[in-house]
Amino acid sequence: MRAGAFRAEAPVAPILSVRGLTKRYGGRVGCEDVGFDLYPGEVMGIVGESGSGKSTLLNCLAGHLRPDAGEVLFDLGKDGMRDTLALSEPERRRLARTDWAFVHQNPRDGLRMTVSAGGNVGERLMAVGARNYGAIRASALDWLGRVEIAADRIDDRPAAFSGGMQQRLQIARNLVTGPRLVFMDEPTGGLDVSVQARLLDLLRGLVRDMGLSAVIVTHDLAVVRLLAHRLMVMKGGRVVETGLTDQVLDDPQHGYTQLLVSSVLQV
Amino acid sequence: MTQAEIRGEAPGADYTFAYLDEQTKRMIRRALLKALAVPGYQVPFASREMPMPYGWGTGGVQVSAAVLTPEDTLKVIDQGADDTTNAVSIRKFFQKTAGIAVTEHTGEATVIQTRHRIPEAPLTEGQILVYQVPIPEPLRFLEPRETETRRMHALEEYGLMHVKLYEDIARHGEIATAYAYPVKIEGRYVMDPSPIPKFDNPKLRMAAIQLFGAGREQRIYALPPYTEVVSLDFEDHPFVPGKAEGACALCGSETSYLDEVIVDDRGGRMFVCSDTDYCAGRRAAGYRGEMAAEEGGA
Numbered sequence: 001m002r003a004g005a006f007r008a009e010a011p012v013a014p015i016l017s018v019r020g021l022t023k024r025y026g027g028r029v030g031c032e033d034v035g036f037d038l039y040p041g042e043v044m045g046i047v048g049e050s051g052s053g054k055s056t057l058l059n060c061l062a063g064h065l066r067p068d069a070g071e072v073l074f075d076l077g078k079d080g081m082r083d084t085l086a087l088s089e090p091e092r093r094r095l096a097r098t099d100w101a102f103v104h105q106n107p108r109d110g111l112r113m114t115v116s117a118g119g120n121v122g123e124r125l126m127a128v129g130a131r132n133y134g135a136i137r138a139s140a141l142d143w144l145g146r147v148e149i150a151a152d153r154i155d156d157r158p159a160a161f162s163g164g165m166q167q168r169l170q171i172a173r174n175l176v177t178g179p180r181l182v183f184m185d186e187p188t189g190g191l192d193v194s195v196q197a198r199l200l201d202l203l204r205g206l207v208r209d210m211g212l213s214a215v216i217v218t219h220d221l222a223v224v225r226l227l228a229h230r231l232m233v234m235k236g237g238r239v240v241e242t243g244l245t246d247q248v249l250d251d252p253q254h255g256y257t258q259l260l261v262s263s264v265l266q267v
Numbered sequence: 268m269t270q271a272e273i274r275g276e277a278p279g280a281d282y283t284f285a286y287l288d289e290q291t292k293r294m295i296r297r298a299l300l301k302a303l304a305v306p307g308y309q310v311p312f313a314s315r316e317m318p319m320p321y322g323w324g325t326g327g328v329q330v331s332a333a334v335l336t337p338e339d340t341l342k343v344i345d346q347g348a349d350d351t352t353n354a355v356s357i358r359k360f361f362q363k364t365a366g367i368a369v370t371e372h373t374g375e376a377t378v379i380q381t382r383h384r385i386p387e388a389p390l391t392e393g394q395i396l397v398y399q400v401p402i403p404e405p406l407r408f409l410e411p412r413e414t415e416t417r418r419m420h421a422l423e424e425y426g427l428m429h430v431k432l433y434e435d436i437a438r439h440g441e442i443a444t445a446y447a448y449p450v451k452i453e454g455r456y457v458m459d460p461s462p463i464p465k466f467d468n469p470k471l472r473m474a475a476i477q478l479f480g481a482g483r484e485q486r487i488y489a490l491p492p493y494t495e496v497v498s499l500d501f502e503d504h505p506f507v508p509g510k511a512e513g514a515c516a517l518c519g520s521e522t523s524y525l526d527e528v529i530v531d532d533r534g535g536r537m538f539v540c541s542d543t544d545y546c547a548g549r550r551a552a553g554y555r556g557e558m559a560a561e562e563g564g565a
Contacts, residue, residue: 090422097426112430116437119430126433127426133436133501155437 013075015040015213016061016181021070023053023060029237030056034070036232036242040180043207043214045228045245047221047260053237054217055185061215062102062183063092074099074181097127101174105186107166110173111158117144117169118154124177143172147202164195168202175206182207182214188223200226221264225249233257285332286364291315295333295487299478302489307452308420309403314485324357324382325482327399331380334395334478335361340368342376347384347524347541354382371544383446385467387523387545390475392492398461400481403488405449405459425457428499436504445509451497458488460496466510466524471496513538516558518549 014037023030031053038044046054059065061072063084073081074095084092096102104110111120121140122130130136141151147168149161158166167187174182187203188196204227207214216227224231224245231248233241233256241254252258283289291313298312317325335341341361345354349371357380358369370376373386380397390396406416409427419425428449435443448465452458460471461479471477477490490496500506511525516537523545525538537558540546550559 089418093422093424115430115434118437119434122433123426123430126429127424131429131502133433134503136433137437 012039013081014038014073015075016215017073017081018061019071019073021057021060021067021072023056023065023067029053030065031060031234031237034234034239036239038181038213038215040213041211042230043212043216043228045224045231046215046217046234047219047224047231048234049219049260052234054234056237057234058183058185058215058217062100063096064102097124098177099180101177101179101182103167103170103174103182103184103187105189107158107163107170110170111166113159114157116155116157117149117161120158120169120173121176124173128177139176143176144169146206147172148198162195164191164199167191167199171203171206175210175212178210180213182212184214184216184218186218186220187216188218188220196223203227221249221261233260284337284365285335285361285367286317287315287329287332291329292333295329298487299330299333299489302478302487303476303491305456306490306494307456307458307488309486309488311485312487314482317482318360319356321483322401323353324380324399326480326484326487327380327382327397327482328357328360328480329482330397330478330480330487331357331361331378332365334397335365335367335378337365337367339377340370340375342370342373342379342544343381344379344384344386344542344544345382346526347386348543350543372548373542373544383462383464384524384541385463385470385473387540387542388548389470390473392474394475396473396475396477398463398477398479400459400461400479400484400486402447403459403479403481403484403486405447405457420456423455425451425499428457429501432499432501432504436501442500442504442506448506449499451499452490453495454497457499464510464524465498465506466508468496468498468506469508511538514556515540515546515549516556518546518554518559519556520546520549520554 016038019035021034022032034057046057048054060067071083072085074084076082118137118140121143122136125136125139141154144151144154149165149168158169161169188199191199200223218224228245231243231245232239235256241248241257248257249261252261294313298310302310315329317328319325343354343358345351348354361367362369373388378395378397382399404416406419406427409431410416432442446464447459447462448468450458450460450468450471460468472493472495474492476492479488498506511527513525514521515523515525517539520540523540523542526541528537528539530537
């Protein structure tokens with residue numbers, strides 16, 4: 001699970017390569033001059049306090065916000081590395097529903113609350129052309145099983161689900177088309193600790209089994225400790241420290257990282 | 268200058284021909300031409316206030332007003348019937364404001380304004396069918412944002428439409444959408460055929476020009492003759508045009524779309540053709556349903 005096992009393989013090309021990404025809100029800095037490479041199968045954690053620009057960065061990467069400068073290169077397979085900011089809108093949206101996935105902090109932002117769980121999972125399949133009800137339903141059942149939602153809840157609406165179930169449903173809905181890159185914005189935010197633990201366990205299993213690459217934004221260091229191979233610490237829109245997760249958390253170099261690590265309550 | 272004056276008739280007619288002023292009709296005709304050029308695409312137009320409430324066919328009336336000529340013969344139907352309030356008042360409206368001939372016979376009409384039905388008798392080339400549309404956006408109840416639905420049309424992102432059909436099957440075991448059943452036009456735009464029963468969907472590919480007007484929503488769309496119209500469905504749950512089981516109690520037709528009428532408080536009911544002209548035509552030709560005698564020569 002740790003980055004070392006992955007690193008031992010032959011050198012591979014990054015799946016996502018970010019260069020000089022800058023986003024300003026008028027005179028204020030959203031994020032500034034951020035750059036990193038993400039390799040296939042790797043999970044990158046982005047931590048920092050509220051307002052440090054981590055969500056801005058994630059939204060820029062996922063194409064929800066248009067950065068003012070920089071480039072986001074994504075490995076499109078046969079087309080090679082392409083700047084997703086230069087893609088046409090149809091291309092970018094196709095990417096967003098096939099190769100990419102975005103897990104929102106609040107499941108209500110990522111789910112259709114008036115559509116049944118099965119319909120939520122099936123939507124991406126139908127969006128890429130699935131037209132066989134039986135097959136769509138079978139895949140929905142399969143995915144509900146994988147995220148530990150009972151099969152008899154398939155026709156229930158997400159409004160009837162607990163927060164943890166909604167979040168798991170959102171994950172199933174995103175992963176059903178087999179994306180290669182997942183963006184997660186505080187996936188465990190607002191969940192109690194035991195539910196968080198189960199969700200993290202689930203995510204870790206899915207990431208490993210599917211060979212997903214992921215960018216996870218969180219302010220919860222325990223989440224990145226469990227999930228992320230590498231860590232990027234942000235402050236005031238800038239990256240102040242990067243490195244392997246254990247290295248950054250166990251031997252923080254930057255003053256802010258030291259503060260962050262020492263702020264965690266030890267139970 | 269009114270049409271009456273153009274035609275050399277005495278001035279003083281209270282209205283321009285067909286109520287709307289000429290500039291408005293030009294504006295609507297431009298929208299209609301664009302709509303015909305891009306079948307299924309919703310063209311915005313500057314819908315006018317009409318002397319009737321929204322929901323009573325303000326869009327259809329404006330489209331009719333824009334296409335009517337003094338030589339036209341108008342038929343107006345509401346749920347298939349020529350004699351309901353909505354149909355009668357719109358017919359009277361155009362008799363008064365345009366002085367045109369009106370008819371109840373589908374075959375004699377050149378312009379037919381309709382609400383919720385396509386006539387049973389096949390329409391021919393040269394006829395125009397004008398639909399009153401309450402909500403033109405087929406994606407409206409799935410995606411509330413207009414900016415987003417427009418983008419979805421532009422990018423042909425119609426997966427969501429199938430989510431609605433999926434929900435139908437998941438909940439009811441079949442596609443339960445019985446009216447306003449979404450269709451795809453020429454493999455491109457997904458269109459709401461207005462709230463016609465899905466029984467009428469196969470008829471949407473026809474010889475006549477079909478124009479759709481939504482007054483409150485300010486949209487016009489159209490189908491030129493013989494446009495390919497495909498009702499959306501799943502491979503394993505194909506589209507089925509449904510109708511009530513039974514035959515018309517008055518004319519005995521088993522193939523027309525039937526209305527169910529409750530006739531007493533003991534569960535008694537009858538089915539009658541929703542297309543009154545079609546039903547009357549069949550009875551005139553000697554067809555009789557099982558309750559026809561009770562009608563006393565209706």
